[in-house]
Amino acid sequence: xxxxxxxxxxxxxxxxxxxxxxxxxxxxxxxxxxxxxxxxxxxxxxxxxxxxxxxxxxxxxxxxxxxxxxxxxxxxxxxxxxxxxxxxxxxxxxxxxxxxxxxxxxxxxxxxxxxxxxxxxxxxxxxxxxxxxxxxxxxxxxxxxxxxxxxxxxxxxxxxxxxxxxxxxxxxxxxxxxxxxxxxxxxxxxxxxxxxxxxxxxxxxxxxxxxxxxxxxxxxxxxxxxxxxxxxxxxxxxxxxxxxxxxxxxxxxxxxxxxxxxxxxxxxxxxxxxxxxxxxxxxxxxxx
Amino acid sequence: xxxxxxxxxxxxxxxxxxxxxxxxxxxxxxxxxxxxxxxxxxxxxxxxxxxxxxxxxxxxxxxxxxxxxxxxxxxxxxxxxxxxxxxxxxxxxxxxxxxxxxxxxxxxxxxxxxxxxxxxxxxxxxxxxxxxxxxxxxxxxxxxxxxxxxxxxxxxxxxxxxxxxxxxxxxxxxxxxxxxxxxxxxxxxxxxxxxxxxxxxxxxxxxxxxxxxxxxxxxxxxxxxxxxxxxxxxxxxxxxxxxxxxxxxxxxxxxxxxxxxxxxxxxxxxxxxxxxxxxxxxxxxxxxxxxxxxxxxxxxxxxxxxxxxxxxxxxxxxxxxxxxxxxxxxxxxxxxxxxxxxxxxxxxxxxxxxxxxxxxxxxxxxxxxxxxxxxxxxxxxxxxxxxxxxxxxxxxxxxxxxxxxxxxxxxxxxxxxxxxxxxxxxxxxxxxxxxxxxxxxxxxxxxxxxxxxxxxxxxxxxxxxxxxxxxxxx
Ligand SMILES: Cc1cc2nc3c(=O)[nH]c(=O)nc-3n(C[C@H](O)[C@H](O)[C@H](O)COP(=O)(O)OP(=O)(O)OC[C@H]3O[C@@H](n4cnc5c(N)ncnc54)[C@H](O)[C@@H]3O)c2cc1C
Ligand code: SF4
Ligand code: FES
Numbered sequence: 001x002x003x004x005x006x007x008x009x010x011x012x013x014x015x016x017x018x019x020x021x022x023x024x025x026x027x028x029x030x031x032x033x034x035x036x037x038x039x040x041x042x043x044x045x046x047x048x049x050x051x052x053x054x055x056x057x058x059x060x061x062x063x064x065x066x067x068x069x070x071x072x073x074x075x076x077x078x079x080x081x082x083x084x085x086x087x088x089x090x091x092x093x094x095x096x097x098x099x100x101x102x103x104x105x106x107x108x109x110x111x112x113x114x115x116x117x118x119x120x121x122x123x124x125x126x127x128x129x130x131x132x133x134x135x136x137x138x139x140x141x142x143x144x145x146x147x148x149x150x151x152x153x154x155x156x157x158x159x160x161x162x163x164x165x166x167x168x169x170x171x172x173x174x175x176x177x178x179x180x181x182x183x184x185x186x187x188x189x190x191x192x193x194x195x196x197x198x199x200x201x202x203x204x205x206x207x208x209x210x211x212x213x214x215x216x217x218x219x220x221x222x223x224x225x226x227x228x229x230x231x232x233x234x235x236x237x238x239x240x241x242x243x244x245x246x247x248x249x250x251x252x253x254x255x256x257x258x259x260x261x262x263x264x265x266x267x268x269x270x271x272x273x274x275x276x277x278x279x280x281x282x283x284x285x286x287x288x
Numbered sequence: 289x290x291x292x293x294x295x296x297x298x299x300x301x302x303x304x305x306x307x308x309x310x311x312x313x314x315x316x317x318x319x320x321x322x323x324x325x326x327x328x329x330x331x332x333x334x335x336x337x338x339x340x341x342x343x344x345x346x347x348x349x350x351x352x353x354x355x356x357x358x359x360x361x362x363x364x365x366x367x368x369x370x371x372x373x374x375x376x377x378x379x380x381x382x383x384x385x386x387x388x389x390x391x392x393x394x395x396x397x398x399x400x401x402x403x404x405x406x407x408x409x410x411x412x413x414x415x416x417x418x419x420x421x422x423x424x425x426x427x428x429x430x431x432x433x434x435x436x437x438x439x440x441x442x443x444x445x446x447x448x449x450x451x452x453x454x455x456x457x458x459x460x461x462x463x464x465x466x467x468x469x470x471x472x473x474x475x476x477x478x479x480x481x482x483x484x485x486x487x488x489x490x491x492x493x494x495x496x497x498x499x500x501x502x503x504x505x506x507x508x509x510x511x512x513x514x515x516x517x518x519x520x521x522x523x524x525x526x527x528x529x530x531x532x533x534x535x536x537x538x539x540x541x542x543x544x545x546x547x548x549x550x551x552x553x554x555x556x557x558x559x560x561x562x563x564x565x566x567x568x569x570x571x572x573x574x575x576x577x578x579x580x581x582x583x584x585x586x587x588x589x590x591x592x593x594x595x596x597x598x599x600x601x602x603x604x605x606x607x608x609x610x611x612x613x614x615x616x617x618x619x620x621x622x623x624x625x626x627x628x629x630x631x632x633x634x635x636x637x638x639x640x641x642x643x644x645x646x647x648x649x650x651x652x653x654x655x656x657x658x659x660x661x662x663x664x665x666x667x668x669x670x671x672x673x674x675x676x677x678x679x680x681x682x683x684x685x686x687x688x689x690x691x692x693x694x695x696x697x698x699x700x701x702x703x704x705x706x707x708x709x710x711x712x713x714x715x716x717x718x719x720x721x722x723x724x725x726x727x728x729x730x731x732x733x734x735x736x737x738x739x740x741x742x743x744x745x746x747x748x749x750x751x752x753x754x755x756x757x758x759x760x761x762x
Contacts, residue, residue, distance in 0.1 A: 023505075023510055023511065027509070027510060037467055041562075041565060042566075042567050043558065043566075043568040043569075044467075044558070069567060084467040084503070085504060086465065086467070086504035086506060086510070087506075087509070087510065088509060088510070089509060216550060216554065216558070216568075217465070219530070219692065219694060220531055220692050220693070220694065221530040221531065221532070221549055221553070221692065222532065222547060222550035222553050223534065223547040223549065223550055224546070224547070224550040226534075226541070227541075228541055233534060233536075238693075238694065251645075252645065255542075255644065255646075256541065256645070258543070258644075258645070259571065260569045260571075262572070263563060263564070263569035264569070266563075266564050267563075267564050267567060
């Protein structure tokens with residue numbers, strides 16, 4: 001059992017949790033993740049460790065409510081517990097002083113990119129962060145990224161905040177302006193990572209992406225997280241999650257991530273029914 | 289009781305296991321074998337002629353005193369029968385269900401020469417189940433030695449090592465990467481063959497006796513072997529063979545292609561058959577065509593699981609013939625009764641998919657038996673041009689496991705062979721690293737429960753000696 005020390009909303013449906021996990025906090029490095037299971041009937045889902053605090057023995061994770069488990073998690077509060085948390089899993093990010101690096105986060109991908117951005121800054125890089133969201137409310141962690149970046153460019157698809165357009169457009173602008181970019185880290189939805197990869201490939205900029213396949217154990221035991229990189233099968237949970245962006249087969253990954261679309265829909269529907277029922281009960285209770 | 293002459297004992301026919309009806313059982317996940325009644329067990333025990341130099345004992349990897357425990361059973365002294373059984377086998381309720389008896393004790397049983405072997409496995413199961421249901425709890429472990437041992441991995445190797453060390457008076461902590469204790473017994477072997485309650489009862493007994501279990505703890509990542517060695521006097525590594533092989537043929541990325549490990553973990557450990565009550569989904573196979581590639585126990589477990597999930601056509605595709613199937617004979621028999629189709633002498637060469645990335649079919653190369661190879665077995669060779677395409681919705685690959693590299697990569701001075709198996713001294717299970725012992729599938733590659741258990745016990749013995757004289761390590 002791992003206690004939730006703090007829980008707060010960052011954006012609609014996006015919540016930050018500080019969880020007590022002292023041993024993981026001791027060990028984790030940027031780029032690593034945990035697998036957690038919320039309760040006895042729960043599934044095992046991977047979540048990147050956004051931050052950690054050795055003093056209070058906590059790790060921070062940021063959750064976007066999409067599936068049943070993440071929606072359920074977003075109903076949890078400080079004081080609640082999570083049944084299982086295991087980690088730190090995966091290989092740490094490759095951190096070096098490249099020169100000027102661009103860290104690109106799309107949606108909740110920003111949360112995954114944050115710890116690596118922080119480590120890149122500590123390694124002496126000039127860090128440029130581009131953080132995108134569909135609309136203003138979905139641009140997250142801007143303040144946190146400002147603290148570890150030299151430049152931050154928020155972008156929104158609808159122009160409600162920052163630069164209007166996609167993260168790739170902003171990246172192209174930087175390239176067109178003649179900026180010398182030595183390294184790009186892109187984390188977000190698969191189409192975004194594929195698009196960034198296209199751009200940087202043309203300009204021969206070394207680029208890393210962090211893949212997010214469906215996982216079960218997270219230790220290399222099941223092969224469910226496999227992806228194709230450089231024509232070879234890799235197990236993302238142990239060989240990754242970060243890979244050379246220009247070698248990843250994004251199309252097959254996107255298809256594999258849709259494996260359980262039907263079941264996920266059922267699960268979310270079940271959850272929403274249940275959630276509505278609970279809320280109604282609470283409403284009845286408080287009304288009396 | 290008057291002594292029954294050998295002649296008469298040999299006239300008694302072998303008692304068949306009571307089984308759930310094939311039709312009925314394919315619709316549930318309950319255990320297929322229901323066990324002997326007491327009358328059957330006592331009568332079967334009478335068949336044993338108590339050989340002087342019992343070949344069955346020599347055939348058992350851990351040398352269970354088979355005629356002795358059977359004799360006690362025959363006289364109705366179940367408690368004593370259980371005590372004898374437990375001396376050599378710490379997990380008899382498990383082994384009675386999953387050991388390949390036809391390759392071990394029963395293969396060499398004297399009775400088998402003319403007729404049918406004594407049902408040693410069924411008797412072992414009967415005695416072990418009796419012990420669980422009616423036996424007295426074993427006394428807590430003796431005086432503590434003050435020494436602490438860490439066990440990495442909670443499969444049969446780790447559990448048996450833990451049990452023995454505890455009895456020897458040492459404090460034992462078991463670290464397990466998953467959220468449940470039991471290794472393959474929990475995540476691999478299905479409920480219908482090994483009910484999880486049986487594994488959990490064994491684990492609970494160890495817990496009560498004083499073993500500490502820590503789940504969600506990956507040694508190598510959460511803490512390294514070297515860090516363990518700072519807190520524990522010795523470390524036993526029993527992490528199994530958990531790295532599934534794929535076929536390396538085109539189309540393996542398609543949705544619907546699973547490793548057996550993933551498929552079985554989803555269904556057994558994560559209870560996907562109770563979806564959506566349990567959150568973990570598994571590919572919907574109801575009314576669909578499912579093929580399992582391989583011929584071992586894992587393949588049989590996977591194909592029979594898909595049959596229980598409602599597959600319309602569930603098949604085994606194997607490159608050799610029925611004779612070479614490595615699975616337990618009973619599993620093959622059960623699979624056939626359940627309507628599993630066997631396609632022999634066929635090797636997959638390619639999966640093809642629909643536009644949306646879902647599996648559509650497999651193409652197999654038909655084989656024929658060629659010249660005998662060095663081992664005397666006739667090797668399957670491709671029949672030129674004989675390709676066949678089989679429509680498929682799900683494919684499960686059960687061709688074995690390699691060794692998981694997490695421990696070896698994070699423990700550089702632990703020597704492994706080119707397949708990643710930890711190198712040990714066969715007698716003591718000592719590794720190349722002082723204070724570290726290893727056993728089970730991580731040493732042998734995918735083997736059996738009984739061999740893993742035996743290795744765990746051997747290591748416990750050696751660890752006990754080492755703890756008494758830590759200066760000796762060679
Ligand atoms: C589906 C299936 C069916 C089988 N059927 C039979 C059968 O009928 N009869 C038979 O005799 N054998 C059978 N086997 C083989 C048998 O189960 C194995 O040989 C046996 O379980 C090996 O035991 P072990 O203790 O070495 O490892 P395992 O049972 O594999 O246990 C290893 C444990 O270590 C954990 N672990 C791994 N890495 C780490 C780490 N770094 N830190 C902490 N924990 C870790 C794993 O999660 C696992 O729980 C079957 C195997 C499978 C997969
Ligand atoms: S070989 Fe068969 S008959 Fe002889 S002691 Fe063993 S079980 Fe009994
Ligand atoms: S999640 Fe199972 S091998 Fe990666």
